[in-house]
Amino acid sequence: MSKIFPMRFTLFKAYIGLFLILSFIVRCSFFIWNFSEVDKEAFTLIETFGIGFLFDIATISFFAIPYLAYLLFFPKRFYGSIVDKIITYFGFSIGVLIIFFSFFGEFTFWDEFQRRYNFIAVDYLIYTYEVVKNINESYPLPILISAMLILVLTSLFIVYKLGYFNKTFKSDTTFKPKLIASFPWIVIVVISLMFITNKQADFSENRYNNELAKSGIYSFFAAFRNNELPYNEFYKTIPKEEAFKTVKASLLNSKNAFGNANINSIYRTILNTDSIQKSITPNVIFICIESLSADFLSEFGNKNNISPILDSLANNSLLFLNLYATGTRTVRGMEAITLSIPPTPGRSIVKRKNNQDLFTIGEVFKQKGYERNFFYGGDGYFDNMNTYFGGNGFNIVDRGRGFLLDKNITTTRTNIEDDEVTFENAWGVCDMDIYNKVLKEADKAYVTGKLFFDFVMTTSNHKPYTYPEGKIDIPSGTGRNGAVKYTDYAIGQFIKKAQQKPWFKNTVFVIMSDHCASSAGRWELDVKNYHIPALIFNLPNQQPEKINKLASQIDVFPTLFSALHWNYKSNLFGNDIMSMQPQDERAFIGNYRKLGYLKDNKILILDEQKNANFYSWNPSDNSLTTIPSEESFEKKSISFYEVSDDLYRNEGLKLKRK
Template identity: 45%
Template sequence: MTFSKKLSPFYNLAVLYFIVSLILRIVLFFHPITQSSFTFAESLKIFTLGLISDFFVFVIASIFLWLYLIFISNSKYNKPYGYFILAGFASFLIYIASGKSIFDEYGGALPKIVLIFVAIKTSLFALFLFLPKYRTKIRFWLFAFVIFLYVLLILQNAISEFFFWNEFGVKYNFIAVNYLIYTNEVIGNIMQSYPVIPIFSGLFIITGIITFFIIKNSRNYIDEIPNFTEKLKVTAIYGALFAASLFAIPSLAKTENSKNVFVNELQSNGIYKFYLAFQNNKLDYFKFYKTISNEKAFALLKEQFPTITGENTLREINNDSIEKHKNVVLITVESLSADFMKMYGNQQNITPFLDSLAQKSLLFTNVYAAGNRTVRGLEAVTLCLPPTAGESVVKREDNKNKFSTGSVFLKKGYNVKFMYGGDAFFDNMQDFYSGNGYQIIDKSNFSENEITFSNVWGVCDEDMYNKAIKVMNAEAQQNKPFFNHIMTVSNHRPFTYPNNKIDIPGNIKSRDGGVKYTDYALRQFFNKAKEQPWFNNTVFVIVADHCASSAGKTQLPLDKYRIPALIYSPYSKPEKYTKLMSQIDIMPTLFGLLNFDYKSKFFGQDVLKPDYQPRAFIATYQDLGFIKDNVLTILSPKQQIKQFQLKLNPKAGIAPEFQIHYDEIPLKSENTELTNETISYYQSASYVLKKKEYQLKDLGLTFKNAKLYAKVR
């Protein structure tokens, strides 16, 4: 047998991986969410460098295949060596099972995983040792299983990348890493959103067929097991490629530098993108981003907040009028893009109630979400600070006893609650809100007769609102004002909701249906709230947590961060506020409307004050954007800074204040003043969190019981 045939398991699987990757790139290239056209040079770059990147990633991913193949032999079962090896396996198994091994020091599932693996290895070695007549047959089926597993992973990864792109318009990123943590919700969402049984049935059938042909062309490796010299040659070749891959993959990643984000995403390898996201889920601003001295950062911040002193944002907020201790209901609506609403140009009439309510409210027409995930929206309206690099504060370990909107209300004597129709454990919401003084009402507080419909994310919005009405009726009897923050769930894939509520059936899983049902449920809530004695003394704040999609051809596409926001109070005069503002400004503006006097650490501002300077913050977990004076400044890791002139791309029939589309034109020369202002905001926000200057320690209020959990029925 020629030496090249000794490599047949590697190159047969490699050919499969390259074919699957090429097909996937072509599909994503022409996918509707890929909102871009490509030049010939860009297309060549996508497919050529993408293929090279796939080659080196495959080499790295083949390390387990190499380890398996290189240890296939018959000589290790000869007497007496076979007995010595088996004794070694058995001793190691006993050591792990003792509960005192080095693996137990790491805790978690690791000891069990290692125990199972070593137990399987020990059992298989014993079978090969004591049943030599069946050794060839057992080896064949083990070889088939390994090949089947590799084929399955290659195909499964392609399917996963497709669905992830279909949802987010990018290859794997930080969200994919988070999804590994919340497997119950994520798997449930997949099960309810897609035809999983047909997909996986087809996947296993195709995997079996492909495995059959690969084994047919590769089984010579186990029929004529390579000798020691041949294995050394295989190892030398693989080792050289492995070493080259460790250098080549990061180098190729640096070529993903096109101004068109879709070019970079399509060129990239999904597996390596997942690895990068896993490595960078925690980003220290001071290590990865452009910095200035802290003195300069806070000096620039002082221009926005003249009364702050030192390296913090503590200041007094004073109003001339008497405080209004009205009830406040804050509703953060899941995935509500501005362009779902009629005023922003939508012609499908999927938000009729919100469209009508906007005409009766203080309507903010030019608001940008801080991020592209629910936890970022919750962070923005709760902590009112810019989105710092890495994971949201909501999901960090140090997320308790923060200065928050809830702490302001608590100081004013309010009952403070966070209401969520799902499991508040998801996305660490329970830990965050209970650790910041909120009582929590989630799905676990619902009795069976209070749930008419639910999916993997929780009860439908109608059920959540009905529960909220009951809770607020009980609170109204306590002669204390209440602040209730409600987070909706229905406008989320799989977009299922009760049938016969709107003209789009809930079982067809339509995003438009999810939006329209969310709007319908909100109407029902207001209709019932109007019948309650507390309604006329209540202010309602409605704002999206983020947009439905963040995919775009630019790094931070502005239209994918524009969200609706309004404040409604019975008998209040309707108004429009058209200046640029951030999601973090919503609650400080509300406090201004209520004439609250309080000590503040918020970065968010009352936009109705005459000294407010319009600006907004938008970000991913690593790209930090700042919009001001029609310029978008983006801070990225490795001290990178990009700036774009924003040129309005108006759409016909839409009023100027509701135009959301902008062309982002790279600036020819850096605007250092805006660069420094951007840095000052993000650096100072990162600093006060790192140095625990955003705590309640100097405001006379702490939450001793970080696990406060209301059992309201």
């Protein structure tokens, strides 16, 4: 042991031990937290905690390098000097604080996402204002910070009383023993950098066991390094021409006319108008509701009566009963809705470079003479929303804090002023305030005779779940049910006020969630946690109807365009749900790594290790059962994802300029 940890390395040994003990406690805490979901078979648990220990060793080896460098090269004659003591006490204190802070952060992240740190945590580093404010509003931060500082001081006191500082300062260890002791940790770092990847922790079909096996800090830096995943490099592929041929054949019907069947493009003309049915151009207000899972609505079995307005609207609209979000974050929903595209691996296109001048649904509205507006109750700088929407022809209405748009973007930006705000939290103004702004801007457009398409992104159904008091019978900040009920209430007030407007009769309302409240589950992709509600209200000449066809978030606006009998140029992957034949029904679901193609209660899941796993999905208990692969199913799944990624990377999603 003296060779591994010579006397000069005594404090280093204490730091290693503290990290491993705390990491084990965190892993056990998460195990207890999701005890009912974890695979508790003895060998699996041994593997879970064994892999976890190895990842912990790899993680702490990176932390060890700076201190090892200091121990290795600090001259022996200065051991215990005032300089040595200042550097050692300060460095050890900062190191312990970082450990406790990261583990504290893991608990808050697990509470929200049921996962170790991932690319979302990396993104949150950029948007510290919203994130810090959200944490402050969601948790008793002064108490937690005080507790964390007490734990740090307690750890320092225990280490001091055990004599670790004293032994370190009174050591007479020479350079050679220090070099020998440092060598294993350097080797571990090199091996970790060259051969260890975070995905190697994914050893089980149970997602919770995989997450337990990971180390949060290691996962964070792995996500930092790997938030771009070019499909062709990481995923199973087929020849590009074959992939395009398969996708175009899936999109081809009596309404589609491809200009050139041999070109690797899906750009085409959609024909929805005939001699009997004439196109109509009502105003369109799209409400994208934050985190609204289908099972919050009574229509889908909820017994808590937290969505009476949406339940009422559902009975008076085109309601899509079997529709699935493509992803697990707002920007992924925005990508799917605006681009009508299957999810691409890595971060959402909304957050990437080269995401301007794309063919979005806004371009279809532009073809019909609409003004396009994006409304957001917070600062649209968050998650790159303003750059994306502004760069694709939308005017911006948000609660700006001074962040400027990209200098190359020419668009109108309107601020939600202080006197227009009745309530605001970390994510922005309450839903009723943003709806009042929408009403005000719609009145202006009506006076000038402009057709308008409004994309409205809500925020109230998001942690910390706070909203104006006295509006509903659930106190603000008490949980998700209250946030859902306030969200529902605000929609009701908005529709009620809109009905008094002269433009109401000529306005269609589309309401859909961006993603579910939670995507966590034990499976690779938890299918049930992608099921969202979507409806189209006040559509002219359309009787209420409930449509049970399996469909995707990307299909809603192509369905609206068909219902309005529009002919238009299209670069969209979505289909008209109403005219779907059984063989056309499918849904795309995914996260930043896994890509799923759902059809006929079967799902093929592609991952970045070039695997294609085929399952039977049981909707009654949401379970996945491995089944033999079907060649045609796999080919179609791969084709859609390969083509969508190819079009983005090779500018096939760009507007076709004359």
